[in-house]
Amino acid sequence: MNEEFEQNLLTFKRKTITIDELEKLIPATITYEEFSALILQLEQEYVLQIIKSKGRNQRTPSLAYHYRINKHQLNRAYHQQLQAYRLKFNDAIDLDAYFHLNHTTWVADLPYLEKVNTYIEKNGFPIENIPAPERSYELVYDEKWIEQKGSEVLKRINLWNTMKILPVSDPLMLAINPNTITEENHLHIIVENKTTYQALLPVLPSSSFSTLIYGSGNKIPKSIENFSNQYPVEGNHRFFYFGDIDQSGITIWHSLHRREPATPALPFYQACLHKTGAHGKTNQRPNDKALTAFLDHFPKKQRHIILDLLDRGAYYPQEVLKTKELQTICLETDWRHVKA
Structure with a gap:
């Protein structure tokens, strides 16, 4: 939930946000205790900066009525996460493109990147060309992934040619x-x-x-x-x-x-x-x-x-x-x- 919430903050149009608006950015099933813990954590990380003149509510724990969103700090945290995955993933997986893309793209791609990394660590790189659905299933256990969006992901991380994929589209x-x-x-x-x-x-x-x-x-x-x-x-x-x-x-x-x-x-x-x-x-x-x-x-x-x-x-x-x-x-x- 934290990653999705931070992305919602990044795309929020104004620089300031009210506590009521923050509550609308989270699932309705989240309790106040869980919500307040998240907000207080973001306060400590200087992602949300209190506007003191607006005061705080009377609930426990107490939260401010208004915050200023530090989007620079949010991007900094995102880039730190990318650096961490650079160290975690195989060196052949190039994450440079994500430093210029929004956090939403990274969050959507990450589960597939982890599967691709697991495939490489276990099998190395393929030496024969095979049809896209077959390679797709090998990589992420979904035969339609490459056709639907995986080709863009593999090109984004500079592995499209390395994975030796035969497209199933009409011949050129x-x-x-x-x-x-x-x-x-x-x-x-x-x-x-x-x-x-x-x-x-x-x-x-x-x-x-x-x-x-x-x-x-x-x-x-x-x-x-x-x-x-x-x-x-x-x-x-x-x-x-x-x-x-x-x-x-x-x-x-x-x-x-x-x-x-x-x-x-x-x-x-x-x-x-x-x-x-x-x-x-x-x-x-x-x-x-x-x-x-x-x-x-x-x-x-x-x-x-x-x-x-x-x-x-x-x-x-x-x-x-x-x-x-x-x-x-x-x-x-x-x-x-x-x-x-």
Whole structure:
């Protein structure tokens, strides 16, 4: 209960809190004695600082009516806990990401991290690739864990590749440029629709891209997990993404970007902005977080153009760019210097 309670304090919007508000942050089944013991402990740890002018109640033990929340101290305690688990866990489990994430994520992941650590200590690291459900059951005794959230956890602690997991998602549909196989740095372009894929395919061997990947709409955030198995080429890999400029296309990019960082292919998107927008997609759900992240890649003036477009219920399909335009942009852009 203490960890959950402290997380509630961290996310509480104000810097001060009343005793009544504190009581609402705990389960109704907790007795006053248990509640007061917790509050007094947090007083001693300087997490809750008494506002003396507001006084204390008359119950036993007595608590203050108002407190100031020391969120710096709460984060300090959280970081101390992370340091303790660093010493406890196998050295291969990288906890660095959690220092930049909120406590809720850590609390949710910890039971699985403990099971992964137990597996490593008992079995060492796997030497053969096996399907995700089988590996998932080996690690945490839940065959669906990797598919549902475990892949994110394993990537967060830098163990995804080490655990030799064969994703069960649909195979990635891609074309390979044979002229870049021996290079050290590889660029990959993912396109949302078949039309754009077919348009770029003929010029792939002459381009700076190592692969042309057909995203197939919402399938790409999951199927990208198969990339390293389908293109086992050593070197540095950077992904670009080009989809429709609409709520759905932006959300697909954001879902992909959270799994595998992918830079919006700005030269393609920017070319769309010189065209006339289309109308008709009025039932798409906006995703404010995805839109904000997407717009961050564009200059200020172009952000306003996109926002105005979406506010008017308009959009740009990839097909607004003709085959010749797509091919010219693909071949004439210095993709290695396009900013992330």
